[in-house]
Amino acid sequence: MSDFDLVIKNGRVVIPYIGVSEVDIGITNGKITAIESSIASGRAKEEINAAGKAVFPGAVDVHYHIGIYHPIEEDAENETRSSLVGGVTTVVSYFRSGSHYLERTGSYKELFPEVVNRTNGHSYTDFSYHIAIMENSQLDEIEWLVNQGVGSFKYFMFYKGMNLHGNSTDPKAMTMTDEPYDLGHLYKYMKKVKEMQDKYADKGRISLSLHCEHAELLRIFLEEAREKGIDGLQGYHEGRPALTEKLAIVEAGVLAKATGCPINFLHLSSKEAFETADEFRRFNPELDVRTETTLHHLSLTWETSYEPEGKTWGKVNPPIREKIDNDALWTAVQQGRIDQVVSDHACVDEENKGGLWEAYAGFGGTALLYPLMISDGHHKRGMKLEKIAELVAANPAQTVGLYPKKGTIAVGSDADLTIVDLDKEQKVTADILLSGQTFSNFEGYDIKGWPVITIRRGELMYKDGKVIGTTSGEFIKRPIGVHK
Numbered sequence: 001m002s003d004f005d006l007v008i009k010n011g012r013v014v015i016p017y018i019g020v021s022e023v024d025i026g027i028t029n030g031k032i033t034a035i036e037s038s039i040a041s042g043r044a045k046e047e048i049n050a051a052g053k054a055v056f057p058g059a060v061d062v063h064y065h066i067g068i069y070h071p072i073e074e075d076a077e078n079e080t081r082s083s084l085v086g087g088v089t090t091v092v093s094y095f096r097s098g099s100h101y102l103e104r105t106g107s108y109k110e111l112f113p114e115v116v117n118r119t120n121g122h123s124y125t126d127f128s129y130h131i132a133i134m135e136n137s138q139l140d141e142i143e144w145l146v147n148q149g150v151g152s153f154k155y156f157m158f159y160k161g162m163n164l165h166g167n168s169t170d171p172k173a174m175t176m177t178d179e180p181y182d183l184g185h186l187y188k189y190m191k192k193v194k195e196m197q198d199k200y201a202d203k204g205r206i207s208l209s210l211h212c213e214h215a216e217l218l219r220i221f222l223e224e225a226r227e228k229g230i231d232g233l234q235g236y237h238e239g240r241p242a243l244t245e246k247l248a249i250v251e252a253g254v255l256a257k258a259t260g261c262p263i264n265f266l267h268l269s270s271k272e273a274f275e276t277a278d279e280f281r282r283f284n285p286e287l288d289v290r291t292e293t294t295l296h297h298l299s300l301t302w303e304t305s306y307e308p309e310g311k312t313w314g315k316v317n318p319p320i321r322e323k324i325d326n327d328a329l330w331t332a333v334q335q336g337r338i339d340q341v342v343s344d345h346a347c348v349d350e351e352n353k354g355g356l357w358e359a360y361a362g363f364g365g366t367a368l369l370y371p372l373m374i375s376d377g378h379h380k381r382g383m384k385l386e387k388i389a390e391l392v393a394a395n396p397a398q399t400v401g402l403y404p405k406k407g408t409i410a411v412g413s414d415a416d417l418t419i420v421d422l423d424k425e426q427k428v429t430a431d432i433l434l435s436g437q438t439f440s441n442f443e444g445y446d447i448k449g450w451p452v453i454t455i456r457r458g459e460l461m462y463k464d465g466k467v468i469g470t471t472s473g474e475f476i477k478r479p480i481g482v483h484k
């Protein structure tokens with residue numbers, strides 16, 4: 001009888017917070033069961049020789065939108081397939097009641113099981129869901145949701161007067177209810193999440209994530225941009241300027257301080273937003289505050305995002321900004337002042353990416369999570385490999401209550417790994433990303449460093465550009481301490 005199902009030999013193993021070590025990894029029943037300087041050949045049923053390659057923990061892409069513009073089953077299958085390309089083995093996706101998604105509101109006791117059931121059997125990666133509480137009656141379902149495995153929640157600062165695509169100011173456009181969705185709601189929401197965090201404090205983190213853009217300021221800046229007739233992504237950047245992020249961060253921060261609620265400032269897009277969130281955290285060390293940015297906010301500007309004539313592929317909330325913002329965000333991740341990097345993956349059909357004001361917000365990016373961070377972070381900026389693993393795997397896993405089951409390489413952790421050829425050069429084209437999205441606004445982007453094998457719970461899922469695993473991803477309940 002073999003000691004291991006699979007052994008990965010001779011790789012440079014990248015362990016978050018520790019460093020890079022030339023060790024062999026033994027895997028049994030989907031878990032890492034040995035990390036040794038050398039595991040003799042013959043002790044495993046199967047062996048992978050990773051000589052000359054780096055072995056990273058599978059990335060945990062915690063900002064994701066399964067089912068936002070397509071049926072859940074379709075998105076789950078197409079987009080988690082794309083995740084494997086980027087070395088991602090777990091996705092944590094956002095869901096809310098209201099427009100898009102299931103196009104209805106009501107009780108999460110009815111909605112949530114449907115979301116999980118419709119993802120089950122369709123996901124290549126393991127998956128989990130954050131939930132956004134959109135109306136009063138759902139506040140009473142928060143503890144029920146925690147017991148169903150939802151350890152993180154979301155609030156959108158800009159929904160109280162705006163729709164998703166920035167072309168309507170109907171306050172009900174998103175929630176599909178008459179109930180107020182405002183700072184009053186947020187205050188009650190934060191108190192409830194804080195209550196849950198206190199109750200389950202020794203079992204893991206329960207938090208509230210915030211999309212920070214300010215509805216009332218967006219209204220006037222968007223109006224102005226449309227009147228001026230500025231087109232393309234520059235128009236969107238000017239219509240949703242950094243000032244709106246800043247004010248929303250401050251407002252949310254005041255309420256977090258009043259309630260003690262653990263919070264996450266999502267997708268910081270600008271120098272100004274980062275500095276505001278960073279200052280808030282420094283001046284409130286007693287609070288549990290985490291920060292996030294995205295691949296596109298780090299490495300694209302409204303000028304460099306690939307946009308064919310008449311298209312707005314890179315339209316996203318908050319918008320892609322300028323070089324000064326890229327530079328500030330890269331410095332922040334290098335200094336550890338931004339905790340996590342995500343894709344904010346949302347698959348959009350090309351026909352919904354036409355003119356600026358009609359186009360849907362969002363685009364795919366999960367397949368570039370490790371590639372872009374290794375290329376632009378490690379090769380171009382000299383960031384250490386373990387730092388990259390912290391930003392895309394270990395830190396996000398901690399934020400959402402998945403660590404150390406996910407996000408690291410340790411005995412007892414799930415055997416989620418990606419083997420990366422650090423020297424492989426690759427120009428981005430949509431077809432290699434294996435997504436349902438037929439275009440990429442990273443088209444033509446030069447990458448150095450590309451995953452060659454992705455392994456999820458010990459199963460070989462992706463190899464040399466092809467998916468070889470099945471849609472057997474599992475729903476993971478969080479925080480893991482509550483759901484052992």
Ligand SMILES: [Zn+2]
Pocket residue numbers: 063064065344
């Ligand atoms: Zn998002």
